[in-house]
Amino acid sequence: MDSAELWSGLCRAARSVQHPRQISPFVEAGGVAAALRTAGGSIYRGVCIDTACSLGMCAERSAVAAMLTCGEHHITHLVAFMPNGKPGLPCGACRELLMQLGPQSRDIQILLDEDTLDTVTLGQLVGDWWGDSRFAE
Numbered sequence: 001m002d003s004a005e006l007w008s009g010l011c012r013a014a015r016s017v018q019h020p021r022q023i024s025p026f027v028e029a030g031g032v033a034a035a036l037r038t039a040g041g042s043i044y045r046g047v048c049i050d051t052a053c054s055l056g057m058c059a060e061r062s063a064v065a066a067m068l069t070c071g072e073h074h075i076t077h078l079v080a081f082m083p084n085g086k087p088g089l090p091c092g093a094c095r096e097l098l099m100q101l102g103p104q105s106r107d108i109q110i111l112l113d114e115d116t117l118d119t120v121t122l123g124q125l126v127g128d129w130w131g132d133s134r135f136a137e
Contacts, residue, residue: 007117010035010043010079014059017045018081026052032088034059034080038072039104060094064101073101078122079111087111095126103135 018033032048046062057065059080067073075098082088089110090098099105099122106123123129 003117006037006077007079007111007114010037010077010111011081011114013043013045014079014081017047019047020083027056031083032059032080034063034078036060036063036067036075036079037077038067039074039076040072042067042070042072044070044072058091058094060090061097064097074104075101075108077109077111087114089120089125090122095122098122099126099129100131103132 014033014035016033018030020028020031022028028050030047031050033045034047035043035045037043044063044067046057046059046064046066048059049056049062060078063078064075067075078090078098080088080090089112098108106121106126106129108122109119110122110125112118112120
């Protein structure tokens with residue numbers, strides 16, 4: 001599978017669940033949607049869950065939760081679509097969770113631009129991450 005085909009499939013998967021909706025007066029969901037691809041070729045999707053009490057979850061972490069539930073943990077590619085319909089970068093909390101999944105997480109490709117297929121690695125975003133030495137233990 002070439003890069004364009006891979007990203008096209010991930011973008012379709014994320015967009016298929018991006019449906020902003022109000023769940024209750026306290027909870028909104030689906031304004032941001034993410035899709036990730038694992039080393040095994042599986043695709044997992046997630047949406048943001050925004051709550052009045054700040055106990056919600058980002059779309060990226062929602063996709064990670066689905067992946068972990070199915071027994072996988074090695075991510076190779078990730079895309080998240082923001083409310084404006086464009087790809088965006090994971091927040092600090094998502095970057096941290098992604099990094100903690102394993103030393104290979106530095107190599108996760110994150111889509112920056114759907115037209116040019118420009119990417120950045122998670123390692124480029126986090127730089128000198130505090131937990132690298134624990135993977136060597």
